[in-house]
Amino acid sequence: MISLSDVEAARDRIDDVVRRTPLEYSGAFSDITGADVRLKLENFQRTGAFKLRGATNRIATLSAAEREAGVVTASAGNHAQGVALAATRSGVDATIVMPEHAPISKVKATERYGGRAVLHGADYDEAQAKAHEIEREENRTYVHAFDDDAVMAGQGTLGLEIVDECPEVDAVVVPVGGGGLISGVATAVTAETDARVIGVQAEGAASLPESLRSGEIHERDAVNTIADGIATRKVGDRPFAVIETRVDEVVTVSDEEIAVAMTYLLERSKTLVEGAGAAPMAALLFEAFDYDAGETIVPALCGGNIDTNQLTTVLVRGLVETGRYLKIRTVLRDRPGALEKLVEIIAAARANIYAVQHDRTSRDVAVNEADIEIDIETRGHDHIDAVLDALERAGYQVEVLA
Known part of the structure; x- marks a missing residue:
């Protein structure tokens, strides 16, 4: 099992290649959660992620x-x-x-x-x-990406940086795929502080909670998550031994929660992270683990490499989950002024229309009707309810698509 001296030796070996990444206080997330939140911005690492350390x-x-x-x-x-x-x-x-x-x-x-x-x-x-x-x-x-002592020790240098800059830390929250990062970080943090180390897995790739319950590594048949950086079927043998001994708790978050965390990080901290990097923030925002007001918590934002097409999809999902985006379908009589009346009702509800798709040829409607899909910008779930209520009171049958 790796030791603190292994992590310290790794720090010396990688010093001329690896960047020491910022650890920044976040007033926005501290206000939201009630904790003292410090963001470990490993998305600023060369190559955009922590993996350079272990490699x-x-x-x-x-x-x-x-x-x-x-x-x-x-x-x-x-x-x-x-x-x-x-x-x-x-x-x-x-x-x-x-x-x-x-x-x-x-x-x-x-x-x-x-x-x-x-x-x-x-x-x-x-x-x-x-x-x-x-x-x-x-x-x-x-x-190996994670099941290697030298790789684990290299990843642990991230933990040394956290302890160096924030010795008063109460909890470090780390994403878990194969377990290389959290095993290294836990080795560094628990040797130097009394802080808790909390692991986070995406629900669609969560194998570790069952592994810890049974005392042996559990392998999933398949994985399905937007957090591709932690989309592994199981943790490694070497990391698992460290996790059992040095990690306090492992929790899971949904893809929807990850998408919200990514959206909030972009909006509130102007920080772009990938799904794996946002998983710790999702766990904090949605209280996947218990913490007290005022605790100093460090979410490790482990990477910022996200495909642009996926980013678009994820941000839309985040807007949907936070009530900022609504997509509806309804059917209109195919006559002049019908669409204008519908748009007026949405405008009166103070909602902004992104796009309208008007289809007279759909086989799902009668010959004298038109199929309408509308993308709408909203201000929250209460606003969505108000928009839908106004449409229903006006006699429209509305299907919510997103």
């Missing part, structure tokens, strides 16, 4: 023969970029296998950092199987 430390420990043969790894995106950059900086050839659905932005970034990207499989685990094939065929060293 750099692991590659620094390669033998001369291993460096000559090169490395291979599997990754959903962030570890790929970390390995690519760390290997390039060390003059080591790197092949990275990524799932076929990996965000194109992460694939392109991996290649820009000098790695050779190979797309294979539906998820991380299938990509990992392919990477091990390449490991055997080309005699490369496999750099």
Whole structure:
């Protein structure tokens, strides 16, 4: 099991590559939660995520023969970029296998950092199987994304930075996929402070709560979450041993809650994070764990690499969940002025229309009717109720689509 000295040694090895990221007080989230919230902005890390820490430390420990043969790894995106950059900086050839659905932005970034990207499989685990094939065929060293002591120790340097800048911390909240980050952070934080370490998994990829209940690693059949950075079927053996001993609690959050957290972070802190990075904030905002007013809590915003197309979808989901966006469908008589009357009612309710789709040819309506879909900007759930009530009082049958 890794120790504090392993994490401290990693800090020395990676110092010339890895950026010390900011730890900033958030007045907005402190007001919302009642806690003293400090954001660990690891999304400002080189490559946009914490994975560079562990990758750099692991590659620094390669033998001369291993460096000559090169490395291979599997990754959903962030570890790929970390390995690519760390290997390039060390003059080591790197092949990275990524799932076929990996965000194109992460694939392109991996290649820009000098790695050779190979797309294979539906998820991380299938990509990992392919990477091990390449490991055997080309005699490369496999750099595991999380189940490796040197990688875990490298990730733990994030915890050292938190303790250095905020020794009074009461709780550190960390996203969990394979467990490399939280095992390293927990090793650093619990050795230096009495702070709690709380893990967060997305509901669609949560294997750790069941693993901790049973005392053995539980593997999911599949994963489904917008937080692709923590979309793994199970935690690693080495991280699990550390988590059992040093992590206080593991909670789960829904994709809807993650989307709200991403939206709030962008609006309130002008901070763009990916789904995995927003999971700790989601746990804090939706009180997935207990905390007292005034406690100093550090959510680790572990990465900011999100595909632009996915960002659009997630932000719309966040607006829907917070009552800021409404999409409705209704049917109008196909006659002059019918649409104008509908729009007037929405305007009288002080709602703003984004878009209108007017379809006379839909097979779902009569020949003398038109199918109408309207996207509406609203100010909250009470405002949505007021808009819907006004339409229903005017005789419209409304279906809420989003």
